[in-house]
Amino acid sequence: MFVLRVNSMQDLKELSKKLLEQKQVSAILGYEHGRRGPRPVFVTEVADCERLVFDHRCVHNLAAYLSPRRTLVAQLGRLAVVVKACDARAVAGLIRESQLKREDVVLIGVRCGGVVRDPNGAEQLSADNVAPRCLECDKREPALADHLVGEPKPPPPGSASRDARLSEIEALSPGERLTLWTSLLSRCTRCHACRQVCPMCFCERCIADKTQPTWIETSPHARGNLAWHLTRALHLAGRCVNCGECERACPAHIPLGLLNRKVARVVAERYGYRVTDDPSTPTPIGAYRLDDEQEFIQ
Amino acid sequence: MNTRRTLSTADLGALVGDLIAAGTTVVAPIRFVDQGRASIEYGPVQSPDEMDLDGPQPSRSLKEAVFPPTEVLFRWRQAKSAVEIEEVPVSFKETVVVGARPCDAAALEILDRVMGWDFRDELWFGRRQATTVLALACTRCDESCFCTAVGLSPASTRGADWFLTPVEGGFEVEVLTLKGQALLERHKARCPEAEGSTTKRVADLEQEVRAHLDVRPDRIRAWLETHFDDALWKRLALRCHGCGACAFVCPTCHCFDMVDEPDGIDGGARRRNWDTCQSALFTLHGSGYNPRKDQAARFRQRILHKFAIYPKRFGEVLCTGCGRCVRVCAAGMDLVAILAEIGRTAAERGGSA
Amino acid sequence: MNLYQPHLVRIEEMVDETLDTRTFKLSFEHAAVGEKFDFKAGQFGEYSVFGAGECTFCIASPPTRKGYIEASFKVVGKVTRAMRRLNVGDTMGFRGPYGNHFPLDQMRGKNLLFIAGGIGLAPVRCVIWNALDLRDQFQDVTIIYGARSVADLVYQRELEDWARRSDVRLYQCVDPGGETPDWKGAVCFVPSLVEKVAPSPHDAYAIVCGPPIMITFTLPLLEKLGFASDRVYTTLENRMKCGLGKCGRCNIGSVYVCKDGPVFTAAQLKTLPPEY
Numbered sequence: 039m040f041v042l043r044v045n046s047m048q049d050l051k052e053l054s055k056k057l058l059e060q061k062q063v064s065a066i067l068g069y070e071h072g073r074r075g076p077r078p079v080f081v082t083e084v085a086d087c088e089r090l091v092f093d094h095r096c097v098h099n100l101a102a103y104l105s106p107r108r109t110l111v112a113q114l115g116r117l118a119v120v121v122k123a124c125d126a127r128a129v130a131g132l133i134r135e136s137q138l139k140r141e142d143v144v145l146i147g148v149r150c151g152g153v154v155r156d157p158n159g160a161e162q163l164s165a166d167n168v169a170p171r172c173l174e175c176d177k178r179e180p181a182l183a184d185h186l187v188g189e190p191k192p193p194p195p196g197s198a199s200r201d202a203r204l205s206e207i208e209a210l211s212p213g214e215r216l217t218l219w220t221s222l223l224s225r226c227t228r229c230h231a232c233r234q235v236c237p238m239c240f241c242e243r244c245i246a247d248k249t250q251p252t253w254i255e256t257s258p259h260a261r262g263n264l265a266w267h268l269t270r271a272l273h274l275a276g277r278c279v280n281c282g283e284c285e286r287a288c289p290a291h292i293p294l295g296l297l298n299r300k301v302a303r304v305v306a307e308r309y310g311y312r313v314t315d316d317p318s319t320p321t322p323i324g325a326y327r328l329d330d331e332q333e334f335i336q
Numbered sequence: 337m338n339t340r341r342t343l344s345t346a347d348l349g350a351l352v353g354d355l356i357a358a359g360t361t362v363v364a365p366i367r368f369v370d371q372g373r374a375s376i377e378y379g380p381v382q383s384p385d386e387m388d389l390d391g392p393q394p395s396r397s398l399k400e401a402v403f404p405p406t407e408v409l410f411r412w413r414q415a416k417s418a419v420e421i422e423e424v425p426v427s428f429k430e431t432v433v434v435g436a437r438p439c440d441a442a443a444l445e446i447l448d449r450v451m452g453w454d455f456r457d458e459l460w461f462g463r464r465q466a467t468t469v470l471a472l473a474c475t476r477c478d479e480s481c482f483c484t485a486v487g488l489s490p491a492s493t494r495g496a497d498w499f500l501t502p503v504e505g506g507f508e509v510e511v512l513t514l515k516g517q518a519l520l521e522r523h524k525a526r527c528p529e530a531e532g533s534t535t536k537r538v539a540d541l542e543q544e545v546r547a548h549l550d551v552r553p554d555r556i557r558a559w560l561e562t563h564f565d566d567a568l569w570k571r572l573a574l575r576c577h578g579c580g581a582c583a584f585v586c587p588t589c590h591c592f593d594m595v596d597e598p599d600g601i602d603g604g605a606r607r608r609n610w611d612t613c614q615s616a617l618f619t620l621h622g623s624g625y626n627p628r629k630d631q632a633a634r635f636r637q638r639i640l641h642k643f644a645i646y647p648k649r650f651g652e653v654l655c656t657g658c659g660r661c662v663r664v665c666a667a668g669m670d671l672v673a674i675l676a677e678i679g680r681t682a683a684e685r686g687g688s689a
Numbered sequence: 690m691n692l693y694q695p696h697l698v699r700i701e702e703m704v705d706e707t708l709d710t711r712t713f714k715l716s717f718e719h720a721a722v723g724e725k726f727d728f729k730a731g732q733f734g735e736y737s738v739f740g741a742g743e744c745t746f747c748i749a750s751p752p753t754r755k756g757y758i759e760a761s762f763k764v765v766g767k768v769t770r771a772m773r774r775l776n777v778g779d780t781m782g783f784r785g786p787y788g789n790h791f792p793l794d795q796m797r798g799k800n801l802l803f804i805a806g807g808i809g810l811a812p813v814r815c816v817i818w819n820a821l822d823l824r825d826q827f828q829d830v831t832i833i834y835g836a837r838s839v840a841d842l843v844y845q846r847e848l849e850d851w852a853r854r855s856d857v858r859l860y861q862c863v864d865p866g867g868e869t870p871d872w873k874g875a876v877c878f879v880p881s882l883v884e885k886v887a888p889s890p891h892d893a894y895a896i897v898c899g900p901p902i903m904i905t906f907t908l909p910l911l912e913k914l915g916f917a918s919d920r921v922y923t924t925l926e927n928r929m930k931c932g933l934g935k936c937g938r939c940n941i942g943s944v945y946v947c948k949d950g951p952v953f954t955a956a957q958l959k960t961l962p963p964e965y
Contacts, residue, residue, distance in 0.1 A: 417778045419697055421695075453934050455933045591936055591938065592936045594930045598740040608936075619928045
């Protein structure tokens with residue numbers, strides 16, 4: 039039976055009310071209970087703060103709403119956003135890349151012991167249904183936060199390595215990998231849900247939308263799909279926070295996270311960089327070091 | 337005509353085997369397992385064992401069978417100033433869909449309206465012509481199903497050439513169309529005539545689905561036609577990512593893009609690809625002006641098209657209540673809840689309710 | 690053959706109307722297609738540049754002139770840029786005619802008032818020539834046309850032709866600052882010129898086309914002058930792909946510009962939601 043720990047979120051509700059009453063923010067971006075499960079909500083009235091919840095089904099990465107291309111959200115004004123430690127990495131990424139000023143957002147850090155993959159299941163959190171991103175969770179609460187709410191939580195369940203499948207693929211030959219990815223991506227219909235839910239895909243004009251010239255064919259055939267997904271994975275090199283939202287959003291159930299995690303592995307190995315929720319850490323793309331490996335330049 | 341037949345589970349398998357052996361493409365729900373997660377999708381089967389007729393609803397609609405995500409409209413060859421066009425075929429290989437959900441079968445008929453509106457889309461109708469749909473009454477539903485609210489039901493025969501109702505040991509078959517009759521003629525041995533009174537259906541889900549959403553489409557339409565500027569759109573659109581996953585899994589969404597894909601300098605193909613009104617580019621003029629410049633305007637368009645514009649033009653709601661948009665949405669946009677809210681608002685106001 | 694397949698057309702002639710506007714004269718590659726081809730003033734087509742895509746333009750030549758069709762365009766995006774690189778003798782594609790038309794039949798025996806701005810003269814020019822080719826079917830023909838500057842006036846040879854004709858009254862203007870020392874026309878915006886000319890609404894139909902700002906000021910002005918809103922016609926543009934009602938892109942509310950339009954009366958415009 040699913041048990042909602044109501045009293046642990048009273049601090050979230052009280053904090054939100056205070057922030058609105060004191061006009062520190064115009065809206066709280068958090069989670070509410072939808073008909074089927076929790077979902078993002080924008081609360082602008084003090085009375086509606088009672089709707090705010092947080093539990094193990096709140097998998098959504100709310101940092102996606104902080105992109106400057108979200109004109110409707112920007113119109114609301116200064117926001118307070120509920121962030122788990124993993125979500126805070128995306129907020130740090132936006133700050134790091136000058137899409138957001140730290141002082142323009144209030145971060146309500148929430149203590150989290152793991153979330154399920156599917157917010158609309160009513161199950162208890164277990165090793166079978168835990169979201170992939172939790173498998174390597176290294177902290178229960180974000181360092182990047184103005185406030186912290188919720189009770190302390192144990193680490194998420196599950197010990198399976200998220201990268202077991204990745205290692206399997208790495209063991210294949212390049213030809214086998216191409217065949218595998220062509221097949222996996224054949225289900226893609228280019229809905230671009232992966233891009234739209236990604237907090238780090240905030241380009242004013244995505245390369246896939248450009249037509250003069252057409253860099254990436256928009257048709258959902260093998261050539262177009264490979265071009266799109268590989269380009270996106272490369273454009274996220276050193277930037278993807280591995281929240282897994284792209285995979286969750288994909289209506290074709292394509293394991294997109296594998297591409298991003300492969301690129302993240304390469305970035306870690308070559309540049310010693312892993313995503314962090316510290317905005318002052320320079321990005322590997324944006325920073326040049328004299329000791330960067332460059333044996334590929336002959 | 338309405339011929340009643342029985343079809344045992346074994347004979348359905350044999351029928352499918354016969355079709356495959358004869359070179360007919362058979363499309364059915366198939367179970368895919370990837371990284372421990374199972375999903376059901378419509379897909380071509382090479383043997384009857386691959387079919388999964390007892391699983392949950394396929395997560396993508398059947399429209400792909402007659403309206404592929406990408407389709408070549410024609411090819412061209414070019415040499416200096418001269419161009420030659422290579423036509424694409426408009427007649428297609430015979431396909432039989434086994435186990436179509438009623439919401440998916442009905443959608444095909446609903447889309448026939450726009451595809452035949454003044455100009456006849458030969459590619460759509462060519463595939464429709466070549467496809468025989470064996471629909472299967474639903475034996476399960478979930479809280480996102482709302483087919484009854486849009487004039488259908490878990491046992492709706494709309495769009496079906498054969499309608500299969502699960503009974504003990506197999507299915508009862510209603511043959512509903514000439515095309516269905518032709519298929520029966522070729523496989524009569526597998527389907528003896530039904531004897532006596534019909535066996536009770538395995539499941540009757542209509543009441544259960546009805547409980548999910550109780551609205552009248554005509555009232556929804558009346559509200560939509562008079563509330564273009566309602567605050568509802570902005571409020572809903574805040575949460576929406578504008579991704580179009582809803583449109584792509586939807587059995588009735590049919591908007592498409594047309595692009596030229598050169599293959600080198602001496603030729604190429606013009607294709608049509610699935611597109612969505614949820615994309616910011618959808619209505620973007622070359623000048624840079626966009627009549628639908630925010631997600632509120634785009635989300636409104638989706639709801640209006642389905643529940644006001646298409647009904648006004650063709651007398652049909654452009655939605656079969658399959659619930660896929662609700663299940664797939666990463667942001668928790670919930671059409672059932674939205675329609676319920678509009679229905680309540682419309683009722684409260686009296687008047688147009 | 691399917692409905693998305695274009696006819697092949699050949700560029701016979703090319704005229705640079707202004708620095709940025711060019712007119713193509715196109716003939717059908719297959720004589721049989723060309724002979725059968727017919728359309729009504731106001732209809733549009735989808736013009737292909739193979740490899741770049743398709744673009745929507747009204748047919749700028751009148752249906753009374755057989756054997757060719759014309760299109761006038763400015764470079765705005767991918768397809769028009771590719772069109773600009775084409776030469777006489779090159780092959781394009783054409784699908785059409787699509788859409789509704791100006792009901793010239795209804796306007797027989799009446800006075801015609803044409804108001805256009807800039808490249809908006811293109812669809813109007815089609816109707817003007819259609820009417821002039823059947824001159825005795827109509828009463829007074831008045832044309833009010835303006836552009837940003839003298840260099841931006843399109844169809845200049847035809848404007849001179851219309852100015853010379855005794856059965857046409859032509860009024861021209863350019864924006865303040867757009868005049869040249871020998872400019873003989875007015876110096877003001879098109880709506881102001883309309884106000885000065887003060888055309889009579891009696892037994893008259895108005896056909897208006899131009900940039901949105903011009904339409905915004907001209908339609909209320911015509912109403913003020915006494916024109917009934919179902920006697921004032923305009924033609925709308927919207928982003929299009931299929932041009933024949935299936936791709937779901939060009940609708941304004943429940944109205945499809947490619948099927949219910951592109952020609953609309955001012956009365957119809959008033960019923961449209963603000964989505965164009």
